[in-house]
Amino acid sequence: MADQDLATKDRFEDIDFFADIEVTQRLPEYLAAMRDKSPVYKEPFHGVYMVTGMEEAMQIFQQQADAFSSSVAVTGPLPPLPFAPGGDVRGQIADHRGEMPWTDHLATYDGAEHAAFRGMMSQLLTHKRLKANEEYVHGLVERLVDSVIDRGGCEITEDFAHALSTLVIADLLGVPEEDRQSLLEAMGPDPTQMEGDQGFKIGPDPLVHLHGRFLGYLEERLANPRDDMLTGLAQATLRDGTDPGLTRKARLACFLFGAGQDTSARLVAFSFRVLGDSPDVQAKLRTEPHRVPEFVEEVLRFEPPVKTLSRLAVRDVEIGGVDIPKGAIVTICTGGVNRDPRCFTDPDRFDYDRPNVRDHVAFSRGSHACLGAPLARMEVRVALERFLQKTSDIRISEAHHGAPGARTYSYEPTYLLHGLQALHVEWDKA
Numbered sequence: 001m002a003d004q005d006l007a008t009k010d011r012f013e014d015i016d017f018f019a020d021i022e023v024t025q026r027l028p029e030y031l032a033a034m035r036d037k038s039p040v041y042k043e044p045f046h047g048v049y050m051v052t053g054m055e056e057a058m059q060i061f062q063q064q065a066d067a068f069s070s071s072v073a074v075t076g077p078l079p080p081l082p083f084a085p086g087g088d089v090r091g092q093i094a095d096h097r098g099e100m101p102w103t104d105h106l107a108t109y110d111g112a113e114h115a116a117f118r119g120m121m122s123q124l125l126t127h128k129r130l131k132a133n134e135e136y137v138h139g140l141v142e143r144l145v146d147s148v149i150d151r152g153g154c155e156i157t158e159d160f161a162h163a164l165s166t167l168v169i170a171d172l173l174g175v176p177e178e179d180r181q182s183l184l185e186a187m188g189p190d191p192t193q194m195e196g197d198q199g200f201k202i203g204p205d206p207l208v209h210l211h212g213r214f215l216g217y218l219e220e221r222l223a224n225p226r227d228d229m230l231t232g233l234a235q236a237t238l239r240d241g242t243d244p245g246l247t248r249k250a251r252l253a254c255f256l257f258g259a260g261q262d263t264s265a266r267l268v269a270f271s272f273r274v275l276g277d278s279p280d281v282q283a284k285l286r287t288e289p290h291r292v293p294e295f296v297e298e299v300l301r302f303e304p305p306v307k308t309l310s311r312l313a314v315r316d317v318e319i320g321g322v323d324i325p326k327g328a329i330v331t332i333c334t335g336g337v338n339r340d341p342r343c344f345t346d347p348d349r350f351d352y353d354r355p356n357v358r359d360h361v362a363f364s365r366g367s368h369a370c371l372g373a374p375l376a377r378m379e380v381r382v383a384l385e386r387f388l389q390k391t392s393d394i395r396i397s398e399a400h401h402g403a404p405g406a407r408t409y410s411y412e413p414t415y416l417l418h419g420l421q422a423l424h425v426e427w428d429k430a
């Protein structure tokens, strides 16, 4: 895919969003071209209805309980459904869940089952627990910043952000310190990695390896309760008083552990890229560090780390004037929705002063909205505040990414997540 193809906005139909690695390099242009065609656009490769408009995405979030299933939330159209949808699609999903990848994780549950398990998890994320976690984050950030600050620069994801997001979620759950590194290493890559120019593959669930570990923690906590979230989970029951058992609870713990990792690390990296690529924004933020929360919201709007949210229509439904038949998959492209010019003025401009800076869909909306959003916002805010205090200038490394105006960045080859493969930054110490 050459630049020219997208610049003319008339060739994007030839590009398979779910298979072409080059899409990841030109995402905003690609999504804008698609929205120009239609905010609900049926792409020709898999027949997926791609949603790039805010109003249209909101219609899906509002109707997700009744018209859509989240069983394909993570994987979208790949691999194809193990059944030909027709008749009672909810019944078909129930019959075939075991053959659909990822469907034993909370984000893909539906209806009453989802509400019951989500309710149980929410109750464990108490104010007291989040407060204690925030205190830990302050100390952790201090240690991590101190470990790199004298170097005058680093690769921000591996040298800083990864450790931050892993240790924060490990602390929240109560994973023993000595196990944290090996848990991180046990996680595989994102399951939607693309291969080559034309290919794709759905890899194994990277959380599978963690299941046994979390099952072990939960068993141990039942025998020897502590004051931590794993103990709370081991002892928790659903709203109706039933205990879903440790196996399913271990899946919830694995998902929480996985969901809170790379997403937050990606957000840190994109935040640094904005600071480095927009010296005016950085200078302004340095004069008003209390505005870091709005800055983080604008980074979430500008570069949402979760790229796609997919749903399966369980009945015929109309979205934005487009008829979507029962059995079709819709994919909300967060990056497209977050730059919808009908919602955000001058959407390709980074501006944390915009009045509706929080109106993005980076954390999704409605019944499946991210449970970890307050935690992610907090850890990234604390990290940025500390870095801004300890430095007087943060820059993108020209040796790695080129001069301003001619930067090169590589993005992770997946259609699910949006992230930089590496970001090298430099700074002057304050």
Ligand code: HEM
Pocket: 070, 073, 074, 106, 107, 108, 118, 169, 255, 256, 257, 259, 260, 261, 263, 264, 267, 304, 305, 306, 309, 310, 361, 362, 363, 364, 365, 367, 368, 369, 370, 371, 372, 373, 375, 376
């Ligand atoms: C910048 C960081 C993060 C981003 C961008 C993000 C994004 C998202 C999105 C878009 C969803 C909804 C998926 C859908 O509607 O299909 C989601 C769900 C979820 N997230 Fe996050 N997340 C982040 C951090 C975290 C953290 C730190 C945690 C854990 C503490 C977490 C836990 C969850 C859970 C449990 C769900 C499933 C909610 C449900 O289906 O009911 N996330 N996240």
